[in-house]
Amino acid sequence: MIIGELKDYKYFSGLGDNFLAGLKYLSEHSLRTLTNRKYVINGDKLYFEVSDLMTKHSEEKFFEVHKYYADIHITLKGSEFYGWARDQKLLKQYSAYHTERDTSYYLFGGTTNYFQVPADCFVIFMPGEAHKPGLGADKSEAVRKLVMKVKVNDD
Secondary structure, three states, X not given: OEEEEHHHHHHHHHHOHHHHHHHHHHHHOOHHHOOOOEEEEEOOOEEEEEEEEEOEOHHHOOEEEOXXXXXXXXXXXXXXXXXXXXXXXXXXXXXXOEHHHOEEEEEXXXXXXXXXXXXXXXXXXXXXXXXXXXXXXXXXXXEEEEEEEEEOOOO
């Protein structure tokens, strides 16, 4: 997991060309004016979606793990928390792998780390990292968010 500021996108060039291109794109556009839809930057290698959702309590959501794509999350409106499972060995698979969403869902038997990403910042979850986005603090809240998918694995 990596947390950073969009204005510092050049510091993340070591993650690869697609990460650099994606973060550069996000830093150069007015994100809060984007409409809810899919935006393709480089075919299936780099794209993002903007959507509205209602946050949920942690017990109402599962951890998700991706096999081929890293996620870059940015909360555009509202307040969203994330869960992160540090000890991956304590994950118990809840659902089979969904090819079209590149996602498996998991239960976690350890201590979850919860955090909020500051405004104008992003969080990156690499393939294999268990994360639980879309969480609310005390009550459900409307959130607009952007999730960028960066293809990392091709196998």
